[in-house]
Amino acid sequence: MSNDRSTTLTRRRFLTRGALAASALALPYYIPASALGRGGAVAPSERIVLGAIGIGGRGSYDLGVMLAMPEVQCVAVCDVHKSRREAAKNLVDRTPGNKDCAAYGDLRQLLAERTDVDAVLIATGDRWHALASVLAMQAGKDVYCEKPACLTMAQGQMVVETARRCARVYQTGAQRLSEANHVFAIEMARSGRLGPVHTIYADCRWRDGLRQDWLPAEPEPPKEELDWDVWLGPCPWRPYNAGYVNGGGWYHYADFATDVAMWGAHTVAQALAGLDMTNVSFIEFEYAGPDATMVTRLSNGVRLVLFRTSGSVWEPCQYWHGACGERFDGPEGWVAAADGYTKPDVSSPAMLEETRKVVSEYTARTQRPMNHVQDFFDCIRSRRLTVANPEVMHRSMNICLAADICEQLKRNLKFDLSKAEFVGNREANRMRSRAMRAPFVN
Numbered sequence: 001m002s003n004d005r006s007t008t009l010t011r012r013r014f015l016t017r018g019a020l021a022a023s024a025l026a027l028p029y030y031i032p033a034s035a036l037g038r039g040g041a042v043a044p045s046e047r048i049v050l051g052a053i054g055i056g057g058r059g060s061y062d063l064g065v066m067l068a069m070p071e072v073q074c075v076a077v078c079d080v081h082k083s084r085r086e087a088a089k090n091l092v093d094r095t096p097g098n099k100d101c102a103a104y105g106d107l108r109q110l111l112a113e114r115t116d117v118d119a120v121l122i123a124t125g126d127r128w129h130a131l132a133s134v135l136a137m138q139a140g141k142d143v144y145c146e147k148p149a150c151l152t153m154a155q156g157q158m159v160v161e162t163a164r165r166c167a168r169v170y171q172t173g174a175q176r177l178s179e180a181n182h183v184f185a186i187e188m189a190r191s192g193r194l195g196p197v198h199t200i201y202a203d204c205r206w207r208d209g210l211r212q213d214w215l216p217a218e219p220e221p222p223k224e225e226l227d228w229d230v231w232l233g234p235c236p237w238r239p240y241n242a243g244y245v246n247g248g249g250w251y252h253y254a255d256f257a258t259d260v261a262m263w264g265a266h267t268v269a270q271a272l273a274g275l276d277m278t279n280v281s282f283i284e285f286e287y288a289g290p291d292a293t294m295v296t297r298l299s300n301g302v303r304l305v306l307f308r309t310s311g312s313v314w315e316p317c318q319y320w321h322g323a324c325g326e327r328f329d330g331p332e333g334w335v336a337a338a339d340g341y342t343k344p345d346v347s348s349p350a351m352l353e354e355t356r357k358v359v360s361e362y363t364a365r366t367q368r369p370m371n372h373v374q375d376f377f378d379c380i381r382s383r384r385l386t387v388a389n390p391e392v393m394h395r396s397m398n399i400c401l402a403a404d405i406c407e408q409l410k411r412n413l414k415f416d417l418s419k420a421e422f423v424g425n426r427e428a429n430r431m432r433s434r435a436m437r438a439p440f441v442n
Helices: 011-024 056-065 082-093 107-113 124-137 154-168 180-190 228-232 240-254 260-273 349-366 372-382 390-411 426-431
Strands: 047-054 072-078 103-104 121-124 142-145 171-172 199-203 282-285 296-299 303-307 325-330 333-337 413-418
Touching: 011 333, 047 056, 047 107, 056 072, 056 082, 056 121, 056 372, 072 107, 082 103, 103 107, 103 372, 107 124, 121 124, 121 372, 124 142, 124 154, 142 372, 142 426, 154 390, 171 372, 171 390, 180 260, 180 325, 180 333, 199 260, 260 303, 260 325, 260 390, 282 390, 296 390, 303 325, 390 413
Parallel strands: 047 072, 047 121, 072 103, 121 142, 142 171, 199 303
Antiparallel strands: 199 325, 282 296, 282 413, 296 303, 325 333
């Protein structure tokens, strides 16, 4: 997709085009069918030109999924780790239709130089998600950003406002919103088949981002191998230690991560999708203690249960038997889904007889594919909102981050969803933002 959308035809451009056309008529030539979009290929003019930023574990997976799509051509990759960007470049260059991929160590350079890029994948560490998204949208790129999409409520609002102001397509990587088992569970609740839903559950068992200490300083690696200053980005400066960068050690530190929001970013959006949130004005949080399930109450009377235990997210529980689960309870029954399911859990086997019908009705109504990445690329072409658009992201992340603040303050809180502020609690409201380290600020 070209960034030159001008329709102005100057005299010079007209004469140049005329000369080229005349010379073309005078000579025999061959145009490959792939250039015309035949034989299942996508014509170059119709391809979405992609850049990939942050290409470690999750990022390399996402990039592989995107490279498998014929409408995508990746021209640039970026990572502060030299080994990762070289591996990603090699992956891209081996993929049909993608060659001569450029590699960058600083996303700001990629965004400034690659005016040919239509969209970017952002799968950096969590500390960079919001700022990278904002910078990319300001540079005219559409954004697919992994979750959690922000570290603070203020950062989430920054993403929402930038997407609106710059008219950019944005999708957060809450991919279960586009998976059939989860869609079935969500639609069973949303369509009223369970009766008026009174309780919803979201899997929030992963606890992290709690440590406030620093690791001891170690010699920094050469900047070409790992740019530590850029790795830190907008977070507070800390001395280099390999424990942060190896094996995702940064997950454990409050400077770089979140607590409830780290796993809730996966599941709260799924739970909310089964409800009509139009007239929900506030949510109340009840502090129950460390590692305890937190019960919240929406203003429409529905209980949102943030399920927590001290065990692993992959251990069985009473609500589902996998990770990243959600469940909906109503007077007519309940339904749940999680990772690794061949079919959803239901209170009555008869419910499963409607599985295909419920999912088909969803796709007919929304015209969305059961593929989260494809939904992003489809929306790039149509310019409509994605299934996990900025507002969906911001609402679910605000609830997750409010739960984090409730945990930190160890007190009950009431949060106004429309104003994105706590009611009558200045201390909690001060915690809605963090300072961003210069020069990594919007």
